[in-house]
Each structure stands twice: as C-alpha cells, then as structure tokens.
Amino acid sequence: MAARFIVEADGGSRGNPGPAGYGAVVRDGDTGQLVAEAAEFIGHATNNVAEYRGLIAGLKAARELDPDASVDVRMDSKLVVEQMSGRWRIKHPDMQPLAAEARTLFPRGRVSYTWIPRERNKDADRLANEAMDAGQAGRQWEPKASEAGAEPPLKTPPPKTTTPKAGWAAPADLGTPTTFDLLRHGETPLTPEKRFSGSGGTDPELSDKGRWQAERAAEALAARGSVQAVVASPMVRTRQTAETVAARLGLEVHYEDGLREVDFGDWEGLTFAEVRQRYPEDLSAWLGSAKAKPTGSGESFTTLTHRVGAARDRITARYPGQTVLVVSHVSPIKTLVRLALGAPPDSMYRMELSAASICAVQYYADGNASLRLLNDTSHLR
Missing domain, CATH: 3.40.50.1240 (Phosphoglycerate mutase-like)
Structure with missing residues (x-):
C-alpha cells in the first residue's frame, strides 16, 4: 500500500522582489511525524516564485521517499493553492514553468491542495527564513544536527533550475x-x-x-x-x-x-x-x-x-x-x-x-x- 504524505511549503522574499528562500517539510500522513525537510536560498526573487520553489522541493522530497505516494499539500499561499487546484489561471510568465514542473512530479489525482493559515505553517516558514538568513550571510542553508539517537530528516536536493543539466553541460557558475x-x-x-x-x-x-x-x-x-x-x-x-x-x-x-x-x-x-x-x-x-x-x-x-x-x-x-x-x-x-x-x-x-x-x-x-x-x-x- 502506497504511503500518504503531508507536504507543508512556504517561501519568502525580503523586498518582494529581494533576497528569497523557501522551506518545505514532509510528514507521514498517518502519524504527522516529520520525515523530510528542505530549504534553499534562491537569490533575488519574488514571494510567489519562492513559494512555488518551496512546493516543488516538498513534492520532490515526497517522491524520493515513495513515488507511488498520495500527497496533501498545505500552504498559506492562497495564490499557489488556487492556481495548482485549477481554479485560478496562471498568468505570470515566471510562475508558469514552475507550476508545470510541480505538476510533473506526481500524477494528477494523487496530489490535493489545501490552504492553511500562516500560524499552521510555522515549520516551513521557519525553514524559509533560515534559508534567507544563511543566504544573506553568504552561505547556503544546512540542516541542524539531529537530537541524540535520532536520524535527521532527509534534506532533498533543491529543484532543478533552467540551467543545463550536468550530464550535458555544467555551467561554470x-x-x-x-x-x-x-x-x-x-x-x-x-x-x-x-x-x-x-x-x-x-x-x-x-x-x-x-x-x-x-x-x-x-x-x-x-x-x-x-x-x-x-x-x-x-x-x-x-x-x-x-x-x-x-x-x-x-x-x-x-x-x-x-x-x-x-x-x-x-x-x-x-x-x-x-x-x-x-x-x-x-x-x-x-x-x-x-x-x-x-x-x-x-x-x-x-x-x-x-x-x-x-x-x-x-x-x-x-x-x-x-x-x-x-x-x-x-x-x-x-x-x-x-x-x-x-x-x-x-x-x-x-x-x-x-x-x-x-x-x-x-x-x-x-x-x-x-x-x-x-x-x-x-x-x-
């Protein structure tokens, strides 16, 4: 029987646009236990782009754990939830490819989207802010050491950008x-x-x-x-x-x-x-x-x-x-x-x-x- 995961994701930009980052956590859908987390400083971007990047990272983390899983995405971004649910059109050219990438990660019907208030999205919000803090300090976010005896949650790689894939050509930057x-x-x-x-x-x-x-x-x-x-x-x-x-x-x-x-x-x-x-x-x-x-x-x-x-x-x-x-x-x-x-x-x-x-x-x-x-x-x- 395939797993069921809850993905909580968020993104932020200090300036909108400005220094931006995202955070995402994956929870076991039955127990609520944290099983994976991801965060990244993404440079200069808008809030909405950062939120979509957080969604993609969370879905990738869930897929890495079980590609046959069903996923309940919970975000405090009304825009992302409504657009990914198909109720609002995606007009901005920066968000169209991000939404398209998010849709490729799981088949239609295995991902649902739910809006939640910000106070119920604290873990993802915290990770996004940690990523922005790290980026403004000139470094990338790294997971904190786990408690003694506990396996740390899996930090998944950040989502691929529009740069060429490493197998074809690795950009110098x-x-x-x-x-x-x-x-x-x-x-x-x-x-x-x-x-x-x-x-x-x-x-x-x-x-x-x-x-x-x-x-x-x-x-x-x-x-x-x-x-x-x-x-x-x-x-x-x-x-x-x-x-x-x-x-x-x-x-x-x-x-x-x-x-x-x-x-x-x-x-x-x-x-x-x-x-x-x-x-x-x-x-x-x-x-x-x-x-x-x-x-x-x-x-x-x-x-x-x-x-x-x-x-x-x-x-x-x-x-x-x-x-x-x-x-x-x-x-x-x-x-x-x-x-x-x-x-x-x-x-x-x-x-x-x-x-x-x-x-x-x-x-x-x-x-x-x-x-x-x-x-x-x-x-x-």
Whole structure:
C-alpha cells in the first residue's frame, strides 16, 4: 500500500522582489511525524516564485521517499493553492514553468491542495527564513544536527533550475561538483554464496580474496590521485576495505552510520532460494514494494532511502567540491545511484554491483546529480 504524505511549503522574499528562500517539510500522513525537510536560498526573487520553489522541493522530497505516494499539500499561499487546484489561471510568465514542473512530479489525482493559515505553517516558514538568513550571510542553508539517537530528516536536493543539466553541460557558475567515488567492500565468505549479509547478521570479515580486491582498489584509486577524503560504513568488511585504501592514499577514514547495509532480519545468512522456500509471501511482498520489510526485524528500502539520503547530504555538506571515497555496501550504493538518476525503487533489482567495484556520482550546486561510472571492475582483472 502506497504511503500518504503531508507536504507543508512556504517561501519568502525580503523586498518582494529581494533576497528569497523557501522551506518545505514532509510528514507521514498517518502519524504527522516529520520525515523530510528542505530549504534553499534562491537569490533575488519574488514571494510567489519562492513559494512555488518551496512546493516543488516538498513534492520532490515526497517522491524520493515513495513515488507511488498520495500527497496533501498545505500552504498559506492562497495564490499557489488556487492556481495548482485549477481554479485560478496562471498568468505570470515566471510562475508558469514552475507550476508545470510541480505538476510533473506526481500524477494528477494523487496530489490535493489545501490552504492553511500562516500560524499552521510555522515549520516551513521557519525553514524559509533560515534559508534567507544563511543566504544573506553568504552561505547556503544546512540542516541542524539531529537530537541524540535520532536520524535527521532527509534534506532533498533543491529543484532543478533552467540551467543545463550536468550530464550535458555544467555551467561554470555552479562551481566544482562534489564527487562520490563509491566503492563496494571486498568479498567476505558469504559473498560468493550470494547469501543475504546485512547489518543485522554476523558482520563478517573480508576473505583472502576480499583483501586482495581491496588492495587492487587501493592501487587503482591511488593512480587516479583525486580522492581527498574517505568515508565508510562502520561494518567490519567496509572498515577493512576503507582502511586498506586510506593507508595507500595517506588519508584518515571517517565513519558514517547511515552508509551501513540494510538489515535483512530473519533472512540474514540465507540464500535467495532458501528465503523463497521459507518465507515466500514475505519475499514476494519485498520484491513488489519498497515499503515491505524482510521477515522479522528487517529494514525496508524506503527506510534505507531516508537513511542513505541523509548520509549523502551530510557528506556533501562536509566536503563541498571535493572528491570523496565512499566505501559501502550493495544496497546503499545502489540507492545513491538510483537517487542520482531519479529512477524508481525497483530499478535497484536491475543493477549489477560486483564486490570491490567502483561507481562515481557527481553532485552539483543546483541539485543536479550525474552518474559518471557504474560497476567498474577493471582493476580486478
């Protein structure tokens, strides 16, 4: 069953037109819990443009969590609500393309629009003002540190502008992109047997072949000479892989818990055939929906997307314009590739990702991402 989200969005301009920014939050439609937030300083713009940009950011955040969701948009902008509901015409040329973009994010009929008074839109309004404050201080908005033990809400990339997409031509004013060289860990004893090995299992070490693969990856990455930082999942196999490469590069390894593998629950250590025999209904549900969890204490791909997206945002904020080696696992790396492409969740089942393979994704300042490399194993031949 698809999710139901509430999107609250707002935008503001100090001067109208003047320095402008937007804010948006996504809530679980059943519990009201905050699941994502976004904000951006957008330069010189009007209130209405900023409000539309906030709407687009909120819808994109919801789509990233579940592209099959239904969404209730709540805004204190009577103009945006009435125009997007189809009751008022959109005459201004600055708002026509923004409204058109907003309509492409979810099919007609899955998004409803409701006007709310400003006092009920405080979170989005606060984020918009934080974005404007940051922009006037010469920096971009960044999410505040989460409370201890809590996953921070996912900060989605800002909506794409009319500048050319990174895959065609990256405009000079976007600056140097942040590059993730995504390295899957080397083999463990479970890898060649194709057994589920997530964050809820035995946390195996690298095998002899896995250590050899890590050394070959280290040689290849050292030859490139571009890596400036190393960030890894804290699991044993990724730690061992990352430490091998980092030693060759003369860099320190920083650990990011959001990069750990998904928890496969009761499927840990089993082959696909064994899971199909023991838990056929759970497996079918898991293959059919990103919201389904493996049997027991397993973690859904929707939850993984939230966790990995938040880790991505923390890393890009920490290393802007740098090349970062990200050492992780099959599911998190496939998730990062999927999000970069804007592909649906089931695309993960159509990707091959070999042990110790390298992928590369670049992230630009306008929110665009560009997949540069996928499943490169040339260093292992």
